[in-house]
Amino acid sequence: MSSTGSETVIGNAKIVLAERVIERGWIVVADGRIAGFGEGRAPAGSADAHGDLIMPGLIELHTDHLEAHYVPRPKVFWDPIAAVVSYDGQLATSGITTVLDSLRVWREDGAGEDGRAGLMAESIASAREADLLRCDHFLHLRCEIPAADVVEEAKALIGRPDVRLMSVMDHTPGQRQFRDEGKLRDYYRGKGAGMTDAELDTLFERRIASQKAYAATNMPAIVALAHHYAIPLASHDDTTEENVSDAVRDSVAVAEFPTTMEAARGLHRAGIGILMGAPNVVRGGSHSGNIAAVDLACEGLLDILSSDYVPSSLLMAALQLPQRVPAIDLASAIRTVTKRPAEAVGLGDRGEIAIGKRADLIRVHVARDIPVVRCVWREGRRVA
Template sequence: MADLNLQGAQVLLPDGLRQGDLSLAGGLIADAPTGRAVPLNGYLVLPGIVDVHGDGFERHLAPRRGAMKQMSEGLVAVEAELAANGITTAVLAQFVSWEGGLRGLEFGSQVFDAIRDTAPTLVTDLRAQLRFETHLLDLYENLPQRAADWAVDYVVFNDHLPHKRLAEGRKPPRMVGQALKAGRNPEDHFALMQQLHAGRDAVPEALDALCRKLEERRVRMGSHDDSSADQRARWHRRGVHVAEFPETQEAAEAAQSAGDAVVLGAPNVVRGGSHNGNVSAVDLIAMGLCDALASDYHYPSPRRAALMLSQSGVLDLTQSWRLVSEGPAAVLGLQDRGTLAPGKRADLVILDAMSHRVAATLVAGRFSYLAGDIAERFFPA
């Protein structure tokens, strides 16, 4: 990695946007000019985006059933998309769920093994998150060791069983299609859902024990789609200190009051609301109830959401960009990135000042993406 002195850009420093220089040395932000000068007038230099939760990688690993035989190649394609969207650290959220197929244990194990083995060969910092369905009681005993073997240090708990309909003996909508997609007989799929629903009373105590074991192993834990203060409080007591995509203001307020982190979906901001009728992310952000924005299912959204929040006056650029850089870095316990302060990793994204398109992305001072006219600035003829 070369030492560089980026000159003339608008640079988002911890205290705000400033016209000036930014120096990189040895993969870190330097506190004094060093290295080759690179003129970047007409560009914005911002901290690299830290994506705390995203599953947009799925289409690269399994574009069609059975089409992807080499998951490492799929992860290379994932990195290209991440880098083109200014993401320098990405948490890839993979299910282990009763839903089966691409969310089943077998496929999930392949994904986690591939991330563990391939990530060290890439420029972008790729990390794995296990999204675990809480009613899979038969997997509890071995889950902590499986997570260790997969090099997973972040587990988020989900419950996607349609309990109300199952209690009424009714099949959920779209169940047949979901079953066939997972390669299951629809009746067998429904029977499995009923079986898991029937065991619901054993879940809370089992979760208590599982969370204790994961906490002992220093695994970060999160809950998904909290709908009430009581639900969030139960997770907090278990040591689950990240609230992903709370569905209500009440749940978000409970998380913040307890000192837990609130992660919201950047697509919710870009869309102007939740796609399934939950509380608006913009409203929660305006109330100060957000620590980080995540890509969720769409990698362009963190950049777009931060810029939209700034342009609409909900936050200034320093505050809005913090939600996609410093904020998520703190959620992940990564103190070495998230701001362009001296001594931090040289993780940064360079945007065209007019179009706000990504022109270049650097991770620890190494290019993960470089396109268009800016390439001539770095490598003049």
């Protein structure tokens, strides 16, 4: 952006608005907000975007990628604040300006899955206080319902002002995404050093026992906690009509990664926003053999995209959607990674280019169908 006094101006850009695209236009930012935009020649003194896309910064509701920075190898734990800073930098250069860091609110002995949610929440806060972060960070508490201590661990975190979403999950063998137990075995065999069948038998027996012992009481307790603190609630891996009924009963706002068309249709009829993985779009299907996100998009059942485990996939998937689904134009596709996720968690001050909204913006150059984020601004300040 080119600065003149208290304003910054960028021109000769393809500007993606919430409902349409300005093929050649300009935008003005003042005091960290969108002050103006228009079509045609930019005001004098503007910076030249050379025809690149200017769009709102991407908004990410569910990313597991922080774990890869904190535990880069099995049993190798990095400095947690340094891990947060590294992760934040990767998000920003992928075009993400607001992120809900997905923290696992459970621990499981024997599976190497200590979520360390409290430690990571404090590390994110410390990095924020030291002005080390490029993105705006909030928390998404992922609550594994069969875990014995999940309610107490959630209670310890939910009073934090940065908590914006809670999700209820059940990864018990035979449930939801892992209704086919073989998929869960394949997942663990391919994870880290892998697990033997005997080890998996022991793990699965313990998980099934935990589900029987705790799920029936933990589920209503977590739902009540979310409603008491007015935190939006997400379901996870809805598969059956019964799962959909549970989501409706619990006043779920977002359904993450439904695994079947049956579930997605039921969720849509109930007015629940459907979130799918951007890697699913980029790869042309689910890595776990579930429903393809593009198939949902073709039926008008896709509301929000999440990068899940590949930060750069969020922008790639949004730009690919119009090519994969003719009924979706560029503005509609970009809404799945900006305006809609913002609205789902009550962040009404961002997610679109509109007068008075936060100037969270990205400049994107596309070559050979690969998008590259050239510049990132958060509240008008360039951060990448």
